[in-house]
Amino acid sequence: MPLAPTPGPAPTVDLTGKVAIVTGSGRGLGLAYATALAAAGAAVVVNDLDAEVAEKAAAGIVAAGGRAVAEAVAVGTAEAADRLVERAVSAFGRLDVLVTNAGILRDRVLWKMTDEDFDAVVDTHLRGTFTCARAAAVRMREQGDGGRLILVGSPAGQRGNFGQTNYAAAKAGVAAMARTWSMELAKAGITVNTVVPVAATAMTETIPAFAPYVAAMRDGAPLPDFLRKGEGFGTVEDCAALVPFLASDAAADVTGQCVGIGGDRLALWSHPEEIATAYADGGWTPETLAAAWHTSVGRVPQTVGIPAPRLPEA
Template identity: 45%
Template sequence: MGLLDGKVAIITGAGGGIGRAHALLFAREGAKVVVNDVGGARDGSGEDAGAANLVAEEITKAGGQAVAHTESVTEASGAQSLVRTAVEAFGRVDVLVNNAGILRDKTFLKMDEAMWDSVIAVHLKGTFLVSQAFAKQAVSQGEGGRIVNTTSVSGMQGNFGQANYAAAKAGIYGLTRTMSIELQKQRITVNALAPIAKTRMTEDLPMFQGVETMTPEHISPAALFLASDLCADRTGYVLAVAGARMYAFKVIETAGRFKEGDGGVWSAQEIAEHWDAIVKA
């Protein structure tokens, strides 16, 4: 018996890399999978329906159930079509994994508007649009659901040359937190993954040269956990995976320091004087 028996899962960006690993594992665990991918290059250019179709065929040949969807998640029509495809093929939706993404790296001073807009559109806008379409369908079904977003270490900590990507992924963190609060009463859990893995998008980065221990297959069990009943009512978390290491990201609030006297109004000089106490965790 699989952890996702009878469930219908939508996975965006599932034509390769981490998304493909998610799709294959979810199918092995009994899910009926909608494989979404436009099949573009790493920078988002071009389209190739073959990527999504190949993964769907791989699942069906192994005895599972899957259909492909190749419209972009950057437009409301594509997001709505994606959810509609799931309902028409399998009758319902239960799980959404927002995994679609592109990279257009450039240092902040050299980044142009098109680089910014394209990355924000796929990662952040796409996550919003598909999640909203999915959640509306899940609410109408009245049986809850699970959303797994994909943020990044870059979004949580920043990274050189990735102002657009880091901003999008940080936005996904904030979106995840807000969705987890708003959708809790609808029994829809919303969590996020922050994966580090060697894929087509990252294989040429220095940190992955000669590394074979940070694969997409290391990431997918965490997605499976968050998508399954094992997750219970846990919501609003960011689970990070880097090879064999699994940990969580949390935004912390320091104890801070209270201003005495002067109506509680700090002066700039006093902030400088008490800086260490203010920021100490």
């Protein structure tokens, strides 16, 4: 059952004086995150592989009254991560927030996926998150007054997705790193959370069930409630509010969580846990496992994959 927010005045989310890096923020979700952080008062380092795209995005934030600079570099290496942190410090004097949004896709089914397909996606999503988070954590611990690591995951990393061995594995790793780092960095006052967004992007708008609604949205029509609420599917701007919240003092006690957002829906994803157990005196044999599986722990197997959209009946 959906939970209603507790009535009462909303706390102010003010990031004045804070400095953030958002990787892969030249367009799409990354740009929405960077724009929302700037609107809340943070200075932002906009990152993109394409220098022209990064500069344009940063200029747009500045034109709207925010503070932003661009740094064009492909995330993945330690050198790239160090460049981003150095850019934040040289431009704005410190670093308080890191959002690891940069990513690419190389979708193939397992038997057609090449080493290059796999490595490119894992290097950007998983290694890129690791190297950027490490560099940011070093700087934040040196500063001594806490910080925020906001990692970007995906429903594919939570449940798997057909044709996305590389992407799903990397995003599952991102969620695992967030849980680990939330423990390691707690004493330093650094929170670590994973955002699991669902929005109309270049990837999701190719889903046949969503395509006509996304096309209508591009022409100015609102998305219907069955998408915004039922599927938690909306615009990139719908996902953006979560990032300044997690970056703020209002979320100082939120760490180690995977938080979903999209359309009108906000959700907390569960951590993996044992959901059924059985015991055999003296331990299990292949034969006793075979005899017990379907009547004990395997009686209700877990589902896999991102659920298909539930469209209204014509």
